[in-house]
Amino acid sequence: MKSYKVVIWKLSINRSAKKPTYLVRWSVDGEPFHESHKTKALADRFRAKLLRAADKGEPFDTVTGLPDSLRGGKAALSFLELALKYIDTRWAEASAKQRDSMTDALATVLPALVKQVRGRPAPADLRRALRSYVLPPPRRERERPEEIASAVKWIEKASLPVVELQEITRVHDLIDALTRKLDGKPAATQTYRRRRAVVFNALEYAVELETLHSNPLSRVRRKRGKRAVQEVDRRVVVNPRQARELLTALTYVGGYERASGRRLRAFFGCLYYAAMRPGEALGLRLSDCTLPEKGWGRIDLAETRPTAGKAWTDSGEAHDRRGLKQRADGEVRIVPIPPPLVRMLQDHAKEFGTAEDGRLFSSERGNVIAASSYSRAWKQARALAFPPEQVASVLAARPYDLRHAGVSQWLNSGVPAPEVAARAGHSVDVLLKIYAKCIDGQEQEMNDRILKGLGEEDTQD
Incomplete structure (x- = not known):
């Protein structure tokens, strides 16, 4: 009114x-x-x-x-209204993980951009109201418990107009919220950067709507440490012998009748021998594989099934269904696979068959395998394959470390970086930054060159 x-x-x-x-x-x-x-x-x-x-x-x-x-005659659009408009325009085309990130970032800053209105709800109730009832379009019509309805009513009344962000103090309040977790402790730098990117894009949308003259986040520079290049820790990378021992150990996980580990052996083999991401392996169909009786085979990767959560997928399933990471829809990545993986996939298809949609790897009920299930099997396999000191170390601590080991093995075998990048689904620049510390075999050669340049000879036996 x-x-x-x-x-x-x-x-x-x-x-x-x-x-x-x-x-x-x-x-x-x-x-x-x-x-x-x-x-x-x-x-x-x-x-x-x-x-x-x-x-x-x-x-x-x-x-x-x-x-x-x-200020300039523009409508006093509240930040909550802006957030809803922004999500509505992005939701249909966003992946499940992007939807998760959008609602997380906006639910983080909305409680900080409010007026002093009585009856502020508990932080946990307010965040739940925003994440589970207000921001996701499919969930806005759900019946709301009393505490949620009260929290929604409060944020609707308290949310500040977007134009208030022209005050620099408001911008600092926004950034402070981005740097903190719900318990008030500092958020990780990567979390801050991800959230800031979402809020920056939302404010760019406000500029498009002519609610703001310029993006207020552009006016503030706050250091949050150097932008970390996520290099692979070489300590997590197994050598070929250790990889084979891990894959063998999986056949003992769950016993012969349950076969929970044996069902996953070829899945983990794809992560190592083809350097596939877990989501890519979960989406692999038998029709994507060329498996000859002898020699090398081939996998034509076209789909990935990353874990995202039921709240963010259109299907209501825990796994999203997307094209390959950082590639156009319908684009295929061709990965030649060595004979050991060819045999694993042949044996797997013969023993376990495929899911109804042709996927090679599925649970006993035909569903997409949960990350918790294959992570649990991996933990048991490490305990069987490694001595206690290695079990306690970071060596292959996560299933994803098998992909790191596979890429590192290709590079150390002398495969040119462009070819490795093409097979792994990276750009060459990103590949060399991530795996810079995992390229072995050249240290002695470089040492000899330096000694030669110094006019010295290596006198060691």
Whole structure:
């Protein structure tokens, strides 16, 4: 509702806090509102905006307490409304993991961009309301428990207008929220960067809507450590003998009758011998494989089934169904596979068959194998294949480390980087950055060259 019954009072000082703050107080149709500012100048500026709007005869909203137009005559779109509009435009084309990231980032900053309104809900209830009921379009019509309905009503009333982000103090509040977890502890740098990218894009959308003149995040530079190149720790990389021992150990996991480990042996073989990502292996169909009786075979990768969570997929399944990572829809990656993997896939298809949709790897019920299931089998295989000191180490601690081992083995065998990158699904630049520390076999050659340049000879036996 809109109202012209607006009363704006003089500034007051809140001395109850450690550092006094300045309050701008006004009412709309008898409903009181107030804004807290750290300095008198900021409070004066905001109060002046309210007075100008009232003098011009602009109607004030009875929910937000703000005039219809503010700064340049643009509508006082709240940050919550912007978040909903932004998600609505991106949802259909976004992957399940992108949907998860969008709702996570926006649910993190929305509680920080609010007015001081009584009845603020508990942080956990507010986040649950945003993540599970308000932000995801398919979930907005779900029946809401009482505490969720109360939290939604509060955020709708408290959410600040987007134009308030033209105040630099508001931008700092936003960034502070991005750097913290729900418990107040610092978030990881990678988490901060991911969330910041989402919020930056949402504010770019606000610029497109002409709600903002420019993106306020561009005005603030806050260091969060160097951008880490996620190099592979060479300590996690198994050698070929260790890889074979792990794959053999899987045949003993779960016993002969349950065959839980044997069912996964070829799956893990794909991660090592073909350097496939787990999601790519989960989506592999028998029709994607060329498996000759002798010699090398081939896999034509076209689909991936990454774990995303039922809340974010269109199908309601835990695994999304997407094309290959960083490739256009329908693009295929061809990976030649060595005879050991050819035999593994042949044996697997003969013993376990395929799922109804032709996938090679599935649970006993034909479903996509859960990450928790293959991770549990992997942990048991490590305990069987490794001595205690290696079990306690980071060596092949995660199934994904088999992919690292496979790529490292190709590079150390002398396969040119462009060919390795093509098979692994990387760019050459990213490949060399990630696996720089895993390329062995050249240290002695480089040492000999340096000695030769110094005019010395290696006298060691």
